[in-house]
Amino acid sequence: MLVLGAGLAGLSAARDLVAAGTDAVVLEARGRVGGRVEQLRFDDGRPVQLGGEVVGEVHTAYLQLVDELGLTLEPSYVLVPGDTTYDLFEGVARGDDYPFRTGAERADYERVERLWAGLVGTVDPDDPWSHPDASRLDRASIGAWLRSVDALPSTIRRLDVAALALADGSIERTSFLAELRKAAAVGDRTFYSYELWESMQVAEGSAEVAERMAAELGDRVRLEAEVTRVDVAAAGCRVRLASGEEVRAEAIMCALPVGVAARVEINGVDADRLLSLRRQRHAVAAKVVAIYGRSVWEDVGANGLSEGEHLLGSTWPQRDGVLSALVPPERFGYLLALTESDRDDAVRDELGRIYGPAAREPSAIHHRLWGIDPYTRGYVTQWWPGDVLRVGPLHGTHAPPFYVCGSDQWVAGYLEGAVRTGRAAASAALGARAG
Ligand SMILES: Cc1cc2nc3c(=O)[nH]c(=O)nc-3n(C[C@H](O)[C@H](O)[C@H](O)COP(=O)(O)OP(=O)(O)OC[C@H]3O[C@@H](n4cnc5c(N)ncnc54)[C@H](O)[C@@H]3O)c2cc1C
CATH class of the missing domain: 1.10.405.10 (Guanine Nucleotide Dissociation Inhibitor, domain 1)
Structure with a gap:
């Protein structure tokens, strides 16, 4: 089995396939695993998440995997004391709820x-x-x-x-x-x-989930192996890489983000199914992370959570002194139009306005422009009006020997969607073999 993409979906599928004795190889375009979970370490050792971070108690497949991998869950920002900030056009307001007049x-x-x-x-x-x-x-x-x-x-x-x-x-x-x-x-x-969806995080950093699975899979994960073409047939499947190499297998597990899958040549799969896969689209967004020596937002009695109408849609504390923020699709173009140094200034100004002067001076700012990342082409699925019917009931289903998984194949994305669909797809493939 060839698994396309070493995000959480592809890795969790491959892990289950290998555990059941199937010969699986994961082909990953980047020089690292994890896809939309990505982690840096700050100079003092603090892990900094540039992609997916938090989960909730209802994310059972993800929580089960974290447990199997021996990782630790800790409460996320949802439980941090202090006031939430609303950065509205008419001014900044703080309180425990939205400032209705x-x-x-x-x-x-x-x-x-x-x-x-x-x-x-x-x-x-x-x-x-x-x-x-x-x-x-x-x-x-x-x-x-x-x-x-x-x-x-x-x-x-x-x-x-x-x-x-x-x-x-x-x-x-x-x-x-x-x-x-x-x-x-x-x-x-x-x-x-927020309690249901976002109350927990992996203490070691969410990218560690991918790292541990990749370590288990060893040289079954091939990095810098960008897939450009897939030929599916009952008699055997072939995958062409950007390097020109051709790899063969009995079956394909496509764990690519939908924006990427839409651009890879796929032959031998029913036209309706391909159309369903290709009609799904992503929200084109960015994540910004500001790093401080301490949690400067506490100076003004804030908990680090904000919702805003300017550039940043939200901020939340990732851990002590590390503040995450999202730039929504409606504002992504504004961020792209700025030079890198102007981007930093725009973020400094905004954080200063929201959390006071100390927040204007982070020691580092990371802009992760997921919306233009060639191997993601977005952030999570965005269902425009009409898209649920356009994508249709083939969403998240398989056409053996072509299997599909990935967070986009579950309601709206998320870490849970990646693991849930990855493991379910592995189980479907194993079931087909046994049958
Ligand atoms: C900024 C950000 C914040 C988020 N926050 C949260 C959060 O807090 N909680 C939450 O639950 N979810 C969050 N998410 C969503 C979550 O991170 C993703 O839904 C999930 O990680 C996606 O996993 P995946 O395996 O489906 O896809 P991906 O992680 O995108 O994996 C796909 C893999 O395929 C590879 N690939 C792409 N093209 C090719 C190719 N041609 N050939 C071979 N390989 C290829 C990619 O490099 C990647 O490794 C966030 C996402 C982002 C971007």
């Missing part, structure tokens, strides 16, 4: 959230296409739904600020059905529960 505005938000909770239960996350109203719910953006239930402008704005904090696209460019499906997948009845 009136009780009526807050009551409207709560009313709309109750309506939302009622709808989440009507969607089967494994089969959203079977919803009697699937087409209408998919064509509608979250914003359109909010207007249809007479949400106040303050409710709509609050939800857009929250959506851009997660950096997977504005509520005006997100399918309502996709968002209901995502909430249904983890039993979330709020618009987004």
Whole structure:
């Protein structure tokens, strides 16, 4: 079996295949494993995450893998004391909740959230296409739904600020059905529960999960092996690498991000299935990490969590003195248009405004422009209105000997999606062999 891509999906699939006695080789384009989990070590040894970081209690496949690998879970920023900061156009506000101006505005938000909770239960996350109203719910953006239930402008704005904090696209460019499906997948009845989705992290650093699996797989992982063409046939499959080398195997496990898979030549796979794979798209976003000697945001009573309407969609403390931030797709172009030094200045100005003068002076800033990374071409899946039906029920399914996995094949991405689909795809391939 040839596994394409050494992200968490490809590695967890390969690990299970090898454990079951299958001959699996992982082909990875980069000179490192991990894909969208990537880690640096600061001079003093602190691990710094430039990609995926946090998980929640509902992320059972990921938590199980972390346990198997002997890694340690610790609470994430969700439990850090202090006030959250809202960096809004009219000024900076701090508190334990979004600064609605009136009780009526807050009551409207709560009313709309109750309506939302009622709808989440009507969607089967494994089969959203079977919803009697699937087409209408998919064509509608979250914003359109909010207007249809007479949400106040303050409710709509609050939800857009929250959506851009997660950096997977504005509520005006997100399918309502996709968002209901995502909430249904983890039993979330709020618009987004940070406790459910983000309360834990791997103490050794999330990239360590990939490193440990790669260490187990040893020379079965081939780095700098960029796949350019895949030929699938029951009699045998062939993979062409950028170097011109051809590698053969009985079956293929495609664990590539969808933006990349759409650009690799794939032959011998049913046209509808390929179209489904290629129609999925990513949010094009960036992560910024600022490193300080201490947690400077505490100087102003802040917990390091912010949601903002300027350049940064959100910030959160990664660990002592390390602040993560996301730049959502709507603002990514602005970041790209700046020179590298102007990018640093823009981030310094913003952090200074949000957290006070000491936050203006990090000892280092890392800009990780995932949206233009050639081996990722984005951040996580973004479901535009209409995309759930365009991608259709072939989403995340296999056509043996062509198997598909990757975080994009689960509701909206995430570390959980990578591990869950990777292990499920390995199990499907092993089942097909046994049968
Ligand atoms: C900035 C950022 C923050 C995030 N934060 C979180 C978070 O806090 N919590 C969470 O749950 N999720 C988070 N995510 C999402 C999560 O990191 C990803 O969904 C997950 O790591 C993806 O794993 P994957 O294996 O599906 O894909 P990837 O990690 O993208 O792996 C795909 C692999 O394929 C390789 N590849 C690409 N092209 C080729 C080719 N042509 N030939 C061979 N190999 C190729 C890539 O180099 C890569 O190694 C975040 C993602 C980003 C970018």
